Amino acid sequence: MEKFTTLQSRTIPLSVENVDTDQIIPARFLKATDRKGFGDNVFRDWRYHKDGTVNTDFVLNDSKYSGSILVAGDNFGCGSSREHAAWAITDFGFKVVVSSFFADIFKGNALNNGLLPVQVSKEFLSDLLQQIESNPQTELTVNLIDQTISVNDSDLSEDFEIDAYKKTCLINGYDDIDYLLSKKAEIEAFEQQSV
Amino acid sequence: MSKKTLFDKVWDAHVVSTIENGPQILYIDKHLIHEVTSPQAFNELEDRGISVFRPDQIVATADHNTPTLNQDQPIRDTLSRQQLEQLSINCKKNNITLYELGHKYNGIVHVMAPELGVTQPGMTMVCGDSHTSTHGAFGTIAFGIGTSQVAQVFASQCLLLTKPKSLRVSVNGKLKNGVLPKDVILYIISKLGTNSGTGYFCEYAGNVFEEMSMEGRMTVCNMSIEMGARGGMIAPDETTFEYVKGRKFAPEGEHFEKKVAYWKTLPTDEGASFDMEYSFDAEDIEPMITYGTNPGMGIKISETIPVDENPSFKKSLAYMNFEAGESLINKPINFVFIGSCTNSRIEDFRVAAKYIKGKKKANNVTAWLVPGSKQVEAQIIEEGLKTVFEDAGFELRQPGCSACLAMNDDKIPQGEYCVSTSNRNFEGRQGQGSRTILASPLVAAATAVEGKIIDISKQLN
Numbered sequence A: 001m002e003k004f005t006t007l008q009s010r011t012i013p014l015s016v017e018n019v020d021t022d023q024i025i026p027a028r029f030l031k032a033t034d035r036k037g038f039g040d041n042v043f044r045d046w047r048y049h050k051d052g053t054v055n056t057d058f059v060l061n062d063s064k065y066s067g068s069i070l071v072a073g074d075n076f077g078c079g080s081s082r083e084h085a086a087w088a089i090t091d092f093g094f095k096v097v098v099s100s101f102f103a104d105i106f107k108g109n110a111l112n113n114g115l116l117p118v119q120v121s122k123e124f125l126s127d128l129l130q131q132i133e134s135n136p137q138t139e140l141t142v143n144l145i146d147q148t149i150s151v152n153d154s155d156l157s158e159d160f161e162i163d164a165y166k167k168t169c170l171i172n173g174y175d176d177i178d179y180l181l182s183k184k185a186e187i188e189a190f191e192q193q194s195v
Numbered sequence B: 001m002s003k004k005t006l007f008d009k010v011w012d013a014h015v016v017s018t019i020e021n022g023p024q025i026l027y028i029d030k031h032l033i034h035e036v037t038s039p040q041a042f043n044e045l046e047d048r049g050i051s052v053f054r055p056d057q058i059v060a061t062a063d064h065n066t067p068t069l070n071q072d073q074p075i076r077d078t079l080s081r082q083q084l085e086q087l088s089i090n091c092k093k094n095n096i097t098l099y100e101l102g103h104k105y106n107g108i109v110h111v112m113a114p115e116l117g118v119t120q121p122g123m124t125m126v127c128g129d130s131h132t133s134t135h136g137a138f139g140t141i142a143f144g145i146g147t148s149q150v151a152q153v154f155a156s157q158c159l160l161l162t163k164p165k166s167l168r169v170s171v172n173g174k175l176k177n178g179v180l181p182k183d184v185i186l187y188i189i190s191k192l193g194t195n196s197g198t199g200y201f202c203e204y205a206g207n208v209f210e211e212m213s214m215e216g217r218m219t220v221c222n223m224s225i226e227m228g229a230r231g232g233m234i235a236p237d238e239t240t241f242e243y244v245k246g247r248k249f250a251p252e253g254e255h256f257e258k259k260v261a262y263w264k265t266l267p268t269d270e271g272a273s274f275d276m277e278y279s280f281d282a283e284d285i286e287p288m289i290t291y292g293t294n295p296g297m298g299i300k301i302s303e304t305i306p307v308d309e310n311p312s313f314k315k316s317l318a319y320m321n322f323e324a325g326e327s328l329i330n331k332p333i334n335f336v337f338i339g340s341c342t343n344s345r346i347e348d349f350r351v352a353a354k355y356i357k358g359k360k361k362a363n364n365v366t367a368w369l370v371p372g373s374k375q376v377e378a379q380i381i382e383e384g385l386k387t388v389f390e391d392a393g394f395e396l397r398q399p400g401c402s403a404c405l406a407m408n409d410d411k412i413p414q415g416e417y418c419v420s421t422s423n424r425n426f427e428g429r430q431g432q433g434s435r436t437i438l439a440s441p442l443v444a445a446a447t448a449v450e451g452k453i454i455d456i457s458k459q460l461n
C-alpha cells in the first residue's frame, strides 16, 4: 500500500447524498478478476448517457474542476461491499474522499486501499461545497499526521477523526495482512483452546 | 457478572487478542465466497506467496453472475464464464469446497449456506457480500467484508476489527393480515433511515421475531445493511434448533445436544444495556412499498409519497418519475421479480403460489420467479408450486442472484418499473435506467396478477 501523510490538491465537488456503490461502479463492470482499470467506469451512468455520449452536466466531466480530492454529500458509499468501488475511485486518481458520513464497509475498503476517507461536520461540508462551487480553483490541504483538513488561503479548517491503528498503517504503508500474519502463533493457540 | 447482549457473547468468544488503542483480532468460523469478490483476494495471496490458512472453513458457490436459463450449457458471456472458471480453478488449487453452477447444492450464498447447515448459532461468519447479515437470523455474527478482508481471512482466518456499538430494535404485538417479514423490515428502515445503523450491530427482539420462521428471520436480518448496520441478529431458540437439526453440516447426536445447550446460553441477558434502542408496534405496520432510490424511501401502500424539498430527495423522485404527494395504487407495472437472497426461499414461493393459484398473470407483465437455490427449486417442483406458477403464466427460472443486481442477462429495461422482492432500489440496480419498487412476495404476486399496484390489505380483508 502507498504511504499517505499530507496532500495538497484541488477538488471535485459531488454534492449528492447517499451515493451508493452501484453508482460508483455499476454491477455490470464487476466481471474483471484483477483490481486494475475500474477507474474507466467510475460513476459510469452519471458520466455517460445511455447512448455512450458524455454527460457534460456531470461534475467529473466539467473542466472547471480537477484534483485528487472528491468532496461528496452525506452518507457516501452505502450499499454493497464491493471493494471495486474503492478501486474505481483510486484508479481514477482520487486519494481522499471528503463527506459528512461514510458507510462502514466503504470506509474500511477505502482505508485498505490507501484511500483516505475524511469525515467532516455537516456545516463544514456545506461551507466547503459552497466555497468550491464559487471558486473551482480552491485548494485543500489534508494532513493525516495532524488530522486536519483546511482550505488553503482561508480560515476554513476542521479536525477529523481516524482510528489510531489505521492511521499508523496509512502513514507507514502497512496493511492488515502483514499484521495478521505476524500473529499466526497466537491465532493457532486460540484455535486449540476453543475447540 | 456483567450483563451481556447476544452480540457481546458471540463477539467476546471470538476475540484472539486486542491491540492497545486499536482494533481486535476476531476469529472467523466460516467464510463464504463467490465468484465476484474473491478473485482479487486469491491473486493477493499468490502475489505474496502465502497459502489459504483454513480451507475447510470456506464454502464457495457461484451465484452473482450465473445465467438463470440453460444452466447446463456453457455460459455465453465471455467475462462471466471466465469469472466462474477462475473460481473453479482457485477453489481446486486451494482445496476449497465449491458448489458450482448446476450442483444440487448450488445457489445464492445466503440461501444455500443456511440450507446446508453451514450457518449455526454462535458463529462468526463473513463473506465478500454485504447481505451476509442474513445469517444473523441464527444468532450468528455475520457481516459483509471487502475483498482486502477476504484476503485477510484467507491468510489468517481472522480480521482486525473495532467492536461496533449495539442497537436493539423491538417489535411487539400482532401483525395484521398480509403483513410479511419483508414489510416489517421495510417499515423499520422507512422509520429509521438508511444510515441510522451505521457503526452498530443490531439485535431484533420482541414477539414478532420470536414467532417468525427462520425464513422470515433471514429476510429481516438480510436487510439490516440497508439501514447501515453491519449486521443484525435474532436470539436462537427452538425454531432455530429445529431448523438446523439434521442438515448436511449440522452437528449430530450427542454433539448436537451439547451445542444446543451452549446455544441456549446465548440470548441477551435480562437487563443488558444497548447503545441505542427503538421499538415499534406490530399493529402499525402495513404492506409496504418503496417509491425512491434507497430502501429507506418506503411507505405503506395505502399512503402517499411524502413531500420533501431536499435536492437529493427530488433527484430520486425525478429518477423514478413519481410526484411528491402521489399514491402508487393503480400504477401500471410491467415487470415483477420474485427472488434474491431476501425473498427466494421456499416460504416466499409458497406465499406467492397461494395467492396466484387459480388466477392469471396480467398480459402486460413479465414475471420472473428465481429460486434462491437448487434445493428451493427442487422443493418448488416437489410441492407442485411450479404447476401453479406455470398455469398462471409465470416463468420459473433457475437459481441465482439474477435481476437483483442484473449482472447476468436478467435486466429490467430502461425506464420500466419493476416490483421486486430484492433489497435495493438504487438507480440502475436492476439494469441501466430501470426503476425498482421493493415489496414483499405477496405484493409482488398481486402486482403480477393485476398488472398494476393494488392495495393488498383491502383485497385481503
Ligand code: SF4
Residues within 6 Å of the ligand: B063, B064, B108, B109, B110, B129, B131, B340, B341, B342, B400, B401, B404, B405, B422, B423
Ligand atoms: S441476491 Fe442480490 S443482494 Fe443477494 S447476494 Fe445476490 S446480488 Fe447480493
